[in-house]
Amino acid sequence: GNRIRLITLAPEVDNAIPFIKKAVASGVVVSIGHTAAEPEHIMEAxxxxxxxxxxxGNGAHGTLRRHPNYIWEQLGESRLMASIITDGHHLPASVVRTIIKTKGVENTxxxxxxxxxxxxxxxxxGEGSVKMEVLEDGPIVIAGQRQLLAGSGVETDTCVTTAIDMAGITLQESLDMAG
Known part of the structure; x- marks a missing residue:
């Protein structure tokens, strides 16, 4: 019992809000992700x-409304921390810098x-219907779908050093965020 510590969910899904309340009351950290939520869903969550x-910034639709959209809503919500993948493939440097500057090192x-x-x-x-491909320059994608990332091809140490280069932060700041 009590082995679940973190749940990621889309807050626009039916019954998400009561589920969040129950999970939080049980000591589980609830995170927003895999979402197409409207601003009110983010706020309710x-x-x-x-x-x-x-x-x-990942798993987002290829085309988003300029505003409002679920990325801006989460970025602007001071009660939400943000996790980001800094492997050099999931997010461009400008997005990494923006998230860290907006959320701060302590909330990223x-x-x-x-x-x-x-x-x-x-x-x-892989075998079966879903095959993965490791590309020459490092990303892991759904085979034949170069734009559909399927996890990162590097481990945390590389993400720490890549974040330094991408965001112009110190080694200590990067280590603190990798925590």
């Missing part, structure tokens, strides 16, 4: 106890989102 944005979490294929040589892997 935060009011219910959501504390984090999972992989902010670096994550690597390493796939089980991290460190593997380029090639196509």
């Amino acid at each position: 935060v009011d219910a106890g959501a504390q984090l944005s999972t992989h902010l 979490i670096l994550t690597c989102d390493a796939s089980g294929l991290a460190g593997s040589p380029p090639g196509i892997y």
Whole structure:
């Protein structure tokens, strides 16, 4: 019992808000992610106890409304921390800098989102209907779909050093965010 510590969910899904309240009351950290939420869904989730944005800026639709949209809403919500993948492929440097400057080092979490294929040589892997491909320059994608990332090809140490280069932060700041 009590082994679940973190849940990521889309707050616009039916019954998400009561679920968030129950999870938070049980000591679980609730994070917003995999979402197409309207601003009111984000606010309801935060009011219910959501504390984090999972992989902010990733998994977003290719085309978003200029504003409002779920990225701006999460970025602007001071009660939400943000986790970001700083592998050099998931987010451009300008987005990494913006998130860190907006949220602050104390409210940003670096994550690597390493796939089980991290460190593997380029090639196509897997059996069955979904195959993954490790590309020459490092990203891991759904085979044949170069724009659909499927986890990171690097581990946390690389994400820490990449964040330094991308955001112009110190080693200590990067380590603190990787925590």
